[in-house]
Amino acid sequence: MAKILVVDDEEHIRLLYSEELSEAGYEVITAADGYKLTERIDSEKPDLVILDIKMIDYNGLDLLQEIRNKFYNLPVILCTAYDTFKDDIKSIAADFYVIKSFDLTELKKKIVMALEANIPSP
Amino acid sequence: MFEHEVNPENIKKAAFVVAIPSYNEADSIAFPVQQADKGIQSFFGNMKSVIINCDNNSNDGTKEIFLGIRTHTPKIYISTEPGIKGKGNNLRNLFQKIVDLDANGVVVVDADLKSITPKWIKHLGEPLFQDFGYVAPLYVRHKYDGTITNSIAYPLTRSLYGRRVRQPIGGDFGFCGKLAQTYLQTATWSDTVANFGIDIWMTTIAMNEDIPICQAFMGRPKIHRAKDPGSDLGPMFRQVVGTIFNMMIKFYPFWSNVRWSKPTSIFGFGLGETEMPPPVKVHKEILFQKFHEGFSNCGRIWEKVLQKETVAKLQEIREMDRDRFDFPTHLWINVLIDFAIAYRDELCTEDELLDSLIPIYLSKTLSYVMKTERISIREAEEFIEEECVQFEGTKSLLIQRWNKKTSA
Numbered sequence: 001m002a003k004i005l006v007v008d009d010e011e012h013i014r015l016l017y018s019e020e021l022s023e024a025g026y027e028v029i030t031a032a033d034g035y036k037l038t039e040r041i042d043s044e045k046p047d048l049v050i051l052d053i054k055m056i057d058y059n060g061l062d063l064l065q066e067i068r069n070k071f072y073n074l075p076v077i078l079c080t081a082y083d084t085f086k087d088d089i090k091s092i093a094a095d096f097y098v099i100k101s102f103d104l105t106e107l108k109k110k111i112v113m114a115l116e117a118n119i120p121s122p
Numbered sequence: 123m124f125e126h127e128v129n130p131e132n133i134k135k136a137a138f139v140v141a142i143p144s145y146n147e148a149d150s151i152a153f154p155v156q157q158a159d160k161g162i163q164s165f166f167g168n169m170k171s172v173i174i175n176c177d178n179n180s181n182d183g184t185k186e187i188f189l190g191i192r193t194h195t196p197k198i199y200i201s202t203e204p205g206i207k208g209k210g211n212n213l214r215n216l217f218q219k220i221v222d223l224d225a226n227g228v229v230v231v232d233a234d235l236k237s238i239t240p241k242w243i244k245h246l247g248e249p250l251f252q253d254f255g256y257v258a259p260l261y262v263r264h265k266y267d268g269t270i271t272n273s274i275a276y277p278l279t280r281s282l283y284g285r286r287v288r289q290p291i292g293g294d295f296g297f298c299g300k301l302a303q304t305y306l307q308t309a310t311w312s313d314t315v316a317n318f319g320i321d322i323w324m325t326t327i328a329m330n331e332d333i334p335i336c337q338a339f340m341g342r343p344k345i346h347r348a349k350d351p352g353s354d355l356g357p358m359f360r361q362v363v364g365t366i367f368n369m370m371i372k373f374y375p376f377w378s379n380v381r382w383s384k385p386t387s388i389f390g391f392g393l394g395e396t397e398m399p400p401p402v403k404v405h406k407e408i409l410f411q412k413f414h415e416g417f418s419n420c421g422r423i424w425e426k427v428l429q430k431e432t433v434a435k436l437q438e439i440r441e442m443d444r445d446r447f448d449f450p451t452h453l454w455i456n457v458l459i460d461f462a463i464a465y466r467d468e469l470c471t472e473d474e475l476l477d478s479l480i481p482i483y484l485s486k487t488l489s490y491v492m493k494t495e496r497i498s499i500r501e502a503e504e505f506i507e508e509e510c511v512q513f514e515g516t517k518s519l520l521i522q523r524w525n526k527k528t529s530a
Contacts, residue, residue, distance in 0.1 A: 065387075065388065068385070068386075068387045068388075069252075069387055072334055072387070073384060075384070086500060086504070087500065089260070089339055089388060090388055092286070092288070092337075092385060092388060093385050093386070093387055093388045094385060095384060095385055113382050114382075116381050116382055117284065117381060117382035117383060117384050118284070118379070118380065118381050118382075119283070119284040119285065119329075119332070119380055119384060120376060120379045120380065121332055
């Protein structure tokens with residue numbers, strides 16, 4: 001069972017994702033902010049991170065940068081309410097992005113693709 | 123008088139190297155050398171460094187200009203044998219020198235750069251000392267600059283090898299010393315690699331060796347000689363695309379096991395406001411005309427190489443007015459698959475095959491230009507990203523057709 005870490009400062013989003021993704025067969029853990037996020041990833045070892053871009057005290061794109069530099073191949077899906085984040089070049093370090101919605105069809109599709117992506121060792 | 127190497131300060135070891143390949147660049151080499159020197163002094167001042175000009179025995183005084191520039195960093199000049207040309211041959215010389223110097227990090231920048239700053243050296247070099255082994259450039263580019271990259275090199279390398287490197291043939295890059303040894307030992311060297319194919323060859327090998335790759339944001343356009351996609355591309359097209367197809371044959375065991383793509387780290391922010399690229403003029407009527415000429419010049423080859431349905435689709439497109447011209451992405455993917463297989467199966471000579479792809483590529487370029495002419499650079503990027511997803515979605519078809527031909 002793949003383990004997914006949801007990082008979002010909105011409680012109802014964490015709840016929604018936890019319920020829906022658990023029902024879809026994933027183990028879900030959550031974080032309400034980016035505090036010591038890379039340490040948490042190091043200890044919990046999620047298979048995928050869903051990351052909110054705009055949190056009260058944290059910029060998701062900066063967190064993405066930290067994650068990518070430390071966990072080179074860890075899939076990260078950016079979640080946002082607006083698509084203006086694409087103006088920031090840092091966003092291309094994410095595997096995918098989705099616009100926040102109560103319908104998680106697109107998110108689930110991207111999760112499958114991100115978890116399936118593999119690059120074999122030479 | 124030919125000199126294979128000039129090493130005035132007798133440098134035997136260096137941790138960091140900035141290399142500048144050249145052929146007859148006497149007029150332009152001074153500026154990148156000065157910027158490289160500033161970059162080394164500002165950001166790598168604590169390392170033993172050297173600037174190397176790897177030259178093709180230029181006869182315009184490149185060597186004398188290079189060695190005469192006042193720099194704080196020591197310099198070494200190396201050259202290929204007389205008569206041996208090509209950026210790839212220059213870099214092969216460099217790889218050996220990197221091994222000899224036992225260098226840890228190498229940055230390569232073109233000799234005709236006009237927009238390079240000392241921070242380019244920082245951004246291409248620093249990741250090499252932070253666990254990355256290959257650094258590709260991420261320039262700010264006009265949506266019509268780099269059409270071989272946009273239509274072929276980026277989508278194909280991304281879908282084949284699974285790593286998203288937006289500008290895999292950027293020309294300026296960084297690599298670790300260990301990779302120089304790998305480049306020297308690999309068995310995939312060819313005549314096309316020796317020239318324009320070198321950039322895609324290096325990027326592809328880094329991907330296949332599972333070397334950690336990052337992209338360095340350069341903050342400004344690469345200004346040297348932007349090309350009109352309708353002109354002046356024969357040798358470059360043949361060598362870049364030929365190298366890609368050739369690597370597909372060699373690296374089939376790797377790419378056939380890759381599913382979807384993964385991003386890379388991005389390095390290099392805080393450059394201030396991003397500078398916008400200069401406009402690139404595209405002659406749509408020339409692109410249109412060259413596509414139409416392709417039917418009479420290359421029709422025989424297309425019929426040999428392409429599937430019947432694909433030829434029929436090209437005939438349909440031929441009937442379109444220029445103002446309503448549209449070349450669908452899925453058709454372009456089918457064309458590239460057919461050409462890659464034809465290259466492998468040697469259905470005609472390499473030059474014939476690759477030259478016959480050019481009119482189709484130009485028509486795809488025309489279609490891209492028309493679809494993106496009223497949208498911003500960022501929106502054009504999204505368009506390319508969507509095309510890449512289509513390339514990745516068609517990967518199983520590529521594998522199926524590749525294997526079918528093998529067993530035929």
